[in-house]
């Protein structure tokens with residue numbers, strides 16, 4: 200048992216330990232955690248970092264989330280949806296950069312981006328990428344099953360916040376307003392056959408301490424209920440708090456490091472990703488402490504790789520504009536082993 204200065208056994212953390220850790224603001228403890236997270240990540244994953252890229256195929260949305268520029272009533276965002284031949288060209292352009300792992304995204308509109316549309320897009324993506332995941336609105340179990348049968352390997356779905364009252368306040372209208380339907384979606388995904396589920400909260404919407412603990416408890420529960428499923432974690436944060444009408448809460452870099460390290464120590468085998476919402480400087484530093492996956496060469500625009508590259512209509516600003524090759528070069532320079540594909544679905548192929 201390796202109890203450091205804090206008296207907490209970082210190798211066998213309980214949720215109560217996480218509560219205690221989150222309640223301290225102690226530089227010594229953070230350094231202990233960072234050291235333990237780095238060692239644990241090296242033991243579990245070596246020096247590998249998987250690279251992937253998002254591919255936005257539509258940006259119609261039926262919801263009014265007050266923190267997002269894609270919300271249904273926004274007039275400043277040009278709405279679009281790619282046709283299948285456009286999706287094919289996007290996939291070809293992205294694959295030509297060397298990316299082999301692709302995350303297909305739509306806005307949350309069942310009307311404009313039907314399950315059939317998403318499924319057809321994934322079938323096309325599967326011709327170019329050995330790993331295809333989706334980040335779309337919550338589906339029914341049989342619809343996830345259809346995606347699985349179409350070759351989808353993973354689903355990303357963020358609860359945004361586990362604070363029910365705050366959730367209700369931030370999600371004004373639309374299907375997303377139903378908290379329970381969203382929070383129960385990971386169970387439906389796990390039962391469908393899909394093997395990878397990425398979960399997270401949007402940091403900045405409420406007090407992060409309670410949200411992260413709720414997320415950890417949710418994922419731990421799912422790990423026990425579905426031992427054949429791999430769970431991943433991500434911690435996107437609201438970057439700029441300009442209009443504070445909704446009382447967004449800034450999460451500092453130091454708090455981000457603490458969250459990442461706690462995630463690694465509590466979930467030794469989980470994939471942890473860091474998005475291009477973060478700056479290159481921060482991404483390059485944080486990869487030492489538990490990150491196993493990062494996006495590279497990302498566009499958050501619909502058709503951003505080929506079709507409509509001139510429009511600046513991305514869902515969020517990409518703070519790390521480096522190309523796939525530049526991110527790879529950075530990883531190699533820091534002694535990491537960039538991996539473009541570490542998974543191939545042979546059941547569905």
Ligand code: SF4
Nearest residue numbers: 260264267269270307
């Ligand atoms: S966060 Fe998602 S669901 Fe909410 S407005 Fe933006 S795109 Fe729509």
